[in-house]
Amino acid sequence: MQTKHYQKLYMVPYFLWIIVFVVAPLLLVLYYSFFDVEGHFTFTNYQKFFTPVYLKMTFSSFWYAFLITLIALIIAYPVAYLLTKTKHKQLWLLLIIVPSWVNLLLKAYAFIGIFGQYGLANGLLGLVGIAPKQILFTDFSFVFVAVYIFIPFMILPIFNALNELNDTYIDAAKDLGASKWTTFRRVIFPLTIGGVKSGCQIVFIPALSLFMLTRLIAGSRVITLGTAIEQHFLVTQDWGMGSTIAVFLIIAMFIIMAFTADRKRGA
Amino acid sequence: MIHFTGFTLDWYRELFHDTRLLIIVLNTLIIALLSSIIATIIGVFGALGIYTLRKRQTKNAFLSLNNVLIVSPDVIIGASFLILFTMLGLKLGFYSVLLSHIAFSIPIVVLLVLPKLSEMKPSLIDAARDLGANNWNVLAKVVFPYITPGIFAGFFMALTYSLDDFAVTFFVTGNGFSTLSVEIYSLARRGISLNINALSTVLFVVTIVLVGIYYLITRRTNMKGVGVRK
Numbered sequence: 188m189q190t191k192h193y194q195k196l197y198m199v200p201y202f203l204w205i206i207v208f209v210v211a212p213l214l215l216v217l218y219y220s221f222f223d224v225e226g227h228f229t230f231t232n233y234q235k236f237f238t239p240v241y242l243k244m245t246f247s248s249f250w251y252a253f254l255i256t257l258i259a260l261i262i263a264y265p266v267a268y269l270l271t272k273t274k275h276k277q278l279w280l281l282l283i284i285v286p287s288w289v290n291l292l293l294k295a296y297a298f299i300g301i302f303g304q305y306g307l308a309n310g311l312l313g314l315v316g317i318a319p320k321q322i323l324f325t326d327f328s329f330v331f332v333a334v335y336i337f338i339p340f341m342i343l344p345i346f347n348a349l350n351e352l353n354d355t356y357i358d359a360a361k362d363l364g365a366s367k368w369t370t371f372r373r374v375i376f377p378l379t380i381g382g383v384k385s386g387c388q389i390v391f392i393p394a395l396s397l398f399m400l401t402r403l404i405a406g407s408r409v410i411t412l413g414t415a416i417e418q419h420f421l422v423t424q425d426w427g428m429g430s431t432i433a434v435f436l437i438i439a440m441f442i443i444m445a446f447t448a449d450r451k452r453g454a
Numbered sequence: 455m456i457h458f459t460g461f462t463l464d465w466y467r468e469l470f471h472d473t474r475l476l477i478i479v480l481n482t483l484i485i486a487l488l489s490s491i492i493a494t495i496i497g498v499f500g501a502l503g504i505y506t507l508r509k510r511q512t513k514n515a516f517l518s519l520n521n522v523l524i525v526s527p528d529v530i531i532g533a534s535f536l537i538l539f540t541m542l543g544l545k546l547g548f549y550s551v552l553l554s555h556i557a558f559s560i561p562i563v564v565l566l567v568l569p570k571l572s573e574m575k576p577s578l579i580d581a582a583r584d585l586g587a588n589n590w591n592v593l594a595k596v597v598f599p600y601i602t603p604g605i606f607a608g609f610f611m612a613l614t615y616s617l618d619d620f621a622v623t624f625f626v627t628g629n630g631f632s633t634l635s636v637e638i639y640s641l642a643r644r645g646i647s648l649n650i651n652a653l654s655t656v657l658f659v660v661t662i663v664l665v666g667i668y669y670l671i672t673r674r675t676n677m678k679g680v681g682v683r684k
Contacts, residue, residue, distance in 0.1 A: 201500030201560070208557035209522050212534030219537055281669065288665050290618055292638040293654045299642060300651075396527030399620060403642055413529040420533050420625065430537070433530050444525065 213437070219430035232431035241415075245435070248411040251326070252394035255333045256341075256387050262334070263341035263386065270342070271349045280346060287339040295403045298332045299323060302404075324406030332404045333394060341386040348382025349375075388447040392440050412436045465652040472649070475637070481548070482617065482634040489555035490612035496556070497563025497612075498605055502597070504564070505571040520561045531558060532625030539626060546628025554626050555616045562615060563608035570604030571597075603671075610668045 223229045235241060266283075273279055286294065301307045302323040309319040322328050352375065360370040376383075396413030407414075412432055419429030469475065504520075507513045523531060535557070539550045574597070582596045598605075620635035627636055634657070641650050 195503070197499040198503035200496045201503055201564075204496060204500070204557065204560055205516075205519050207538075208535075208554075208560075209519050212531075212538050213522070215537045215541065216530070216534045285662070285665060288614060288618075288661050290620075290635060290638075290657060290661070292620055292635045292642065293657060296638060296642045296650060296654065299645070392525065393527055396529045398529055399624075399639060403639070413527060416529045416533055417625075420536060426537065429533060433533055436527065436530060440525065440527070 216430045216433050216437070219426050220434050222427045224425050224427065229427075232427050235428065236431050236435065241432075244410050244415060245412065247409070248395055248413075248415075249439075251330065251333075251409060251411065252391050254330055255337060255394045256391045258330065258334045259337050259341045259390050260383065260387065263338055263345055264383070267342050267345040267349055267382075270346055276350075280343075283342055284339050287336075291336065292399070294336060295332065295400055298328070298335075298404060302328050323404065324408060326405060326409055329400060329405035329409050332400060333397060336400075337390040337394065340389045344382040344385040344389070345379060346382075348379035352378055384447040388443060391443055391447075395439065396436060412439075465648045466656075469649050469652045469656070475649075475653070478632050478634055478637050481631065485548075485552055485555055485633060486613050486616040489552055489559055489616050490609055493556045493559035493612045494563050494605060494609045497560045497608060498567055498601075500560065501564045501567040501571060502593075504568065520564050522561075523558050524561050524565070528619075528621030529625075532622040535622065536625045546626055547631040550626040550628065551623055551631060551633065554622050555619065558619070558622060559612035559615055562611045563605075566608040566611060567601055567604040570601040574600050606671055607668075610664070610671070614664065614668075 220232055221228055221230065223231055270276060270279055270283075303309070304319060304321075304323075306322075308322055312318075312320065356374055356378065357370060360374045365373065395411060396416070397411050398413035398417040401407060401409045401411055401414045412435070416429050416432050416436070419425045419432065500520075504513060504516050507516065531554070535550075535554045536546075539546060539553075544550055544553075578596055578600070579592055582592045587595065618635070619633075620639060623633050624636055624639070627633070632640075638650060638653070641647060
């Protein structure tokens with residue numbers, strides 16, 4: 188018995204980590220959401236969250252996250268499909284993944300240059316004869332850059348799903364007289380829905396909580412849940428309200444995860 | 455800055471003469487190395503612990519707790535750690551950043567080591583025990599060599615996560631201490647300046663080299679893995 192206890196001793200740091208850095212922070216966020224700026228116990232934060240100001244912000248945050256996820260999916264699916272058909276799959280895949288290894292800040296910074304008043308984008312517009320436009324600090328640039336950043340995370344799971352797809356199913360569908368579109372709709376897409384779901388999950392949750400891009404690229408025109416939390420914590424120092432928004436973001440996260448969970452195991 | 459007139463290395467010269475920036479680069483590297491080494495040690499033992507758990511339910515409970523920090527948005531991690539450190543009375547700076555980097559790297563290491571452990575045949579351990587190995591011998595001579603690729607993958611992942619992190623660091627960094635991501639953010643808010651471009655290029659090259667090393671390691675170990683299976 189004693190040796191058994193001794194054996195488990197090496198798990199102590201990991202246990203401590205779970206308690207201090209996983210359980211405690213979540214409980215603390217919940218705890219703080221019941222306090223106002225002066226430190227009184229109150230429910231006003233939750234009441235405030237359901238006022239039009241915060242609901243509108245929540246709604247717009249979800250709308251942008253939805254747009255980003257949808258556009259990323261529309262681009263990523265065909266790309267992943269074409270990737271499975273190329274000769275050097277792994278090399279192409281690596282090339283697509285490389286940008287995701289580059290520091291996020293650098294990518295955002297690069298786009299400040301590209302979209303700026305004298306940047307590449309306006310230069311190209313100038314060649315076609317269109318006068319320089321304000322591209323940076325618009326919601327268009329925000330969605331564009333966000334999609335650019337998240338696309339590798341969407342392509343990867345879809346690529347894996349498509350890659351595992353057994354070609355004989357497609358042959359079978361063809362033999363049974365299905366058109367290309369029918370094959371896609373009835374065979375390929377349903378079989379790769381797992382990849383699509385996990386891709387959407389990986390993109391949607393961070394898209395809800397982006398806060399650096401909203402300032403650098405969208406010039407604070409777009410306010411996401413993440414921006415609101417950051418503002419409350421670091422600018423206005425209203426930790427209670429920030430925690431309340433964080434609680435709702437965590438709830439949203441669990442709902443999304445439940446929606447996009449793979450139901451294969453249950454069935 | 456707007457009109458291109460010619461090539462120059464001035465911005466690189468300026469970059470390498472900027473001691474403040476060099477200190478920040480050094481900080482970033484120290485944080486990344488220290489945090490990934492410590493996270494790898496704790497994570498490997500954590501993975502071993504989860505692996506040896508008997509009950510399926512406890513195992514799943516541990517795995518879910520393990521994954522909380524991976525799926526949580528950075529903002530939540532940052533904000534909750536900020537509350538935590540303030541509650542504990544820890545001064546924001548080097549140690550708070552180091553602790554949070556260790557904290558968010560541990561689950562990644564666990565996730566990369568666990569598959570290697572479950573891939574290992576239990577008969578290997580039984581054989582070692584039959585041959586008279588004690589616990590430590592089993593661990594050092596059988597288990598560790600087997601899961602080394604997983605450990606390396608975990609370490610490299612932790613390293614890149616730490617080098618890349620902006621959001622969590624931004625919350626817990628306080629006033630005096632800064633890492634590269636946070637510094638680039640505050641510079642970029644002021645607009646384009648060409649020494650950031652030079653810095654970006656340097657960082658980009660470093661990233662590509664790291665990716666190359668990671669790719670080579672995984673490719674080599676994959677080949678080894680195939681060899682073992684034969």
